[in-house]
Amino acid sequence: METNPVRSEQAAVRTDQEHVLQSAVELPPQHIHRVSPRVATCHPPMAGATHRFLQYETTTASATFISIVLNIKTMWLSIMEVPAQIWLAAAFIYLVLHFIVQQLLLGSVTYPTSIPIVGTRNEWCSSARASFRQLTDGISTLAAGYNLVANPLLERSDSSGLTCAMQKEVMLPPEHIKWFSNQPDSTLSSTEIRNERHAVRYLHIGVEFDTTVFFLERFIGESLTKNLDKLQEPMIEEVRRNTIEIFGTDDSEWKTLNVYSSMQDIILPAMSRVFFGLPLGRDPKFLLSFRRYVLAMGVGTLVIGQLPRAFKGMLVPIFNLPLRYYRSKTMKTLIPMVERQLQGQKPSIKTEGREEKYDLISQSARISAKLGSIRDIADSGMLAEWILLLGFAALSSTIIQASNLLLDILCCPPETQAYERLREEAACLLQCEEDWMNPAIFKRLTLCDSAIRETVRYHPILIKGLTKEVVHPQGLSLPDGTHIPRGGWLGVPVLGLHNDDRFYPEPWKYDPFRYARLKDGREESQREAQAKGEGVTVSTKDLDAGQPTSTYVGFGYGKHACPGRWFAVQLLKILLAYITTNYDIEATGPQPEAKVIGDAALPPTSATIRVRRRKQAQPA
Numbered sequence: 001m002e003t004n005p006v007r008s009e010q011a012a013v014r015t016d017q018e019h020v021l022q023s024a025v026e027l028p029p030q031h032i033h034r035v036s037p038r039v040a041t042c043h044p045p046m047a048g049a050t051h052r053f054l055q056y057e058t059t060t061a062s063a064t065f066i067s068i069v070l071n072i073k074t075m076w077l078s079i080m081e082v083p084a085q086i087w088l089a090a091a092f093i094y095l096v097l098h099f100i101v102q103q104l105l106l107g108s109v110t111y112p113t114s115i116p117i118v119g120t121r122n123e124w125c126s127s128a129r130a131s132f133r134q135l136t137d138g139i140s141t142l143a144a145g146y147n148l149v150a151n152p153l154l155e156r157s158d159s160s161g162l163t164c165a166m167q168k169e170v171m172l173p174p175e176h177i178k179w180f181s182n183q184p185d186s187t188l189s190s191t192e193i194r195n196e197r198h199a200v201r202y203l204h205i206g207v208e209f210d211t212t213v214f215f216l217e218r219f220i221g222e223s224l225t226k227n228l229d230k231l232q233e234p235m236i237e238e239v240r241r242n243t244i245e246i247f248g249t250d251d252s253e254w255k256t257l258n259v260y261s262s263m264q265d266i267i268l269p270a271m272s273r274v275f276f277g278l279p280l281g282r283d284p285k286f287l288l289s290f291r292r293y294v295l296a297m298g299v300g301t302l303v304i305g306q307l308p309r310a311f312k313g314m315l316v317p318i319f320n321l322p323l324r325y326y327r328s329k330t331m332k333t334l335i336p337m338v339e340r341q342l343q344g345q346k347p348s349i350k351t352e353g354r355e356e357k358y359d360l361i362s363q364s365a366r367i368s369a370k371l372g373s374i375r376d377i378a379d380s381g382m383l384a385e386w387i388l389l390l391g392f393a394a395l396s397s398t399i400i401q402a403s404n405l406l407l408d409i410l411c412c413p414p415e416t417q418a419y420e421r422l423r424e425e426a427a428c429l430l431q432c433e434e435d436w437m438n439p440a441i442f443k444r445l446t447l448c449d450s451a452i453r454e455t456v457r458y459h460p461i462l463i464k465g466l467t468k469e470v471v472h473p474q475g476l477s478l479p480d481g482t483h484i485p486r487g488g489w490l491g492v493p494v495l496g497l498h499n500d501d502r503f504y505p506e507p508w509k510y511d512p513f514r515y516a517r518l519k520d521g522r523e524e525s526q527r528e529a530q531a532k533g534e535g536v537t538v539s540t541k542d543l544d545a546g547q548p549t550s551t552y553v554g555f556g557y558g559k560h561a562c563p564g565r566w567f568a569v570q571l572l573k574i575l576l577a578y579i580t581t582n583y584d585i586e587a588t589g590p591q592p593e594a595k596v597i598g599d600a601a602l603p604p605t606s607a608t609i610r611v612r613r614r615k616q617a618q619p620a
Helices: 009-022 062-068 077-081 085-104 126-146 173-182 191-197 207-247 261-275 285-306 310-342 360-371 380-410 418-429 446-456 494-497 515-530 565-582
Strands: 051-056 152-158 169-171 255-258 465-470 488-492 581-585 595-597 600-602 608-613
Touching: 009 255, 077 494, 085 173, 126 169, 126 494, 126 595, 173 465, 173 488, 191 207, 191 465, 207 255, 207 360, 207 565, 255 261, 261 285, 261 360, 261 380, 261 565, 261 608, 285 310, 285 380, 310 360, 310 380, 310 581, 360 380, 380 418, 380 446, 380 581, 418 565, 446 515, 446 565, 465 565, 565 581
Parallel strands: 051 152, 169 488
Antiparallel strands: 051 169, 152 169, 255 608, 465 488, 581 608, 595 600
16 A cells, blocks of 8 residues: 555644634634524515625635645744734734724725625724624624625625735625626726735736736636546546545444545645646655645735735745745756656656546646747746646645535435435446446436535635626726726625525525435426427536536636636545445534634534445445
8 A cells, every 4th residue: 555645744734733723713603604594594685675785805815725724834833822912912903003004005995885884883993893803703794794784785804813904895796796797807807806815916926927817717628627537537546545545444443534634635646646647646755845835825825915015015025935945846846847748758657557648737738839929838837837826726625625525414414314325326326447437427426416516505615705806997887876986896795695595495504415406306397398298408507516606606606717616526526426435434523613714614624524444345
């Protein structure tokens, strides 16, 4: 049995992960959508009304960035040992700086007075303190705004408690989402959101990020997604290899595992295999460098992204030190590989007697050449940078989704028989090795697909998102006539939308087969219509896990929806099918309450499960 090359590093940071999470405030039950139908269910305030609100914006960069903080070992760990008095002093300084910067240094956008603001109170430094509270109380503010108002409502949130967030953000109602997604980039743009909130301007020095985003979207759409069939085999190999190593082969004794750490240990090598191929995908030194690069990038993005512009310059050099070091180590290995691929001098990338069917490096060069004007394909450094950023962007969000998925299924009421039904479906369809390598079989895993979609709905990684800035010189008028000036931010209350009982019956309940039943109902209606001689064709594609709609925005929505969502869904299907058919798994207790940091609802990383290899498991 091979030893996972990054196992020792991953094991070493688990204690740190739990220590960091202890600092995240546990939400009270009434703030958790699955616990309280009263808070969870978002009722429209009146028929035909639009309920927008303005909230103080939490500048938590992205769930993929925030989750990385949970893995910190070597960087700034000592901050957790700071006495409480220092934290209180820091909080006071935070409030003062917030007030000074907001009032004296930065010009603020003037929103219409008709838009109510939620999250503030009648108190000194009200906006700064509202921002500070949003670190852990974003769900209650979001729910209050979504339920309360029939007019535009502004929500302000803070920056993960680390920064002075100055930007208010208009939360749009469901009725405006389709219109919102259809606005041209010349009117609404995410460029400044990326530059400031995601710290792109400060951490990606030397990288043309607009070009990078353009390339990655084209590459994922034209190559990665269209070649999922070819990626299926290497993903299955790595999922098997790492699941066996982590879960074990003992079919008599139960083994207790941390859910989040286990999903991380499986998904990191599986994705590395896809993005970097072999031998890099299993190279211990490279994987360790890549892992630490991701950590440094995540920490820098989170912290720098929260600071007001006036203070970013002071801390950027500090955070760039570890980032540049680990980036340099990773690129030192990756660039020669890219150069060899471009020159046709491919290393041995055979595994078990077979050649890789998909070479991501060569494919990225092909797409670069097709785009032509953005960069010469011989620039191996830029191609390596793009591939590295692609791996970074995909990794952590998929780990969070996998952790949530497994916990949601295991904590379903016994009468649901969720795990058993998923096992039966997978075992029925995947009876031999040829079935596992057949992409068409995985498209028939209807229950599995439904469970994934329900987890994305029930546990969205961001409680609000799709944020864009109004960039048109004349501003932008909403469909109801409300005018938002240039520089204003618009977004969508994702958690409120996903818990609106107009769209989801019993939205506070995790129902793994919600969408499978809807598909069955549509197909039955079609059969009945056809039996009557009516030529009716009913589509169920809008119910697939990777298909965003205006009421299902966990993967984004519109032309800028997450381009890698189909890849993530495919990996989650492979993972869930393999685990259910080969292991008995039990939750060790009730599902822990969710924790929130700013905009991000994180999985409970201290949660554990018990696993045992099935006696009738398929051969490894």
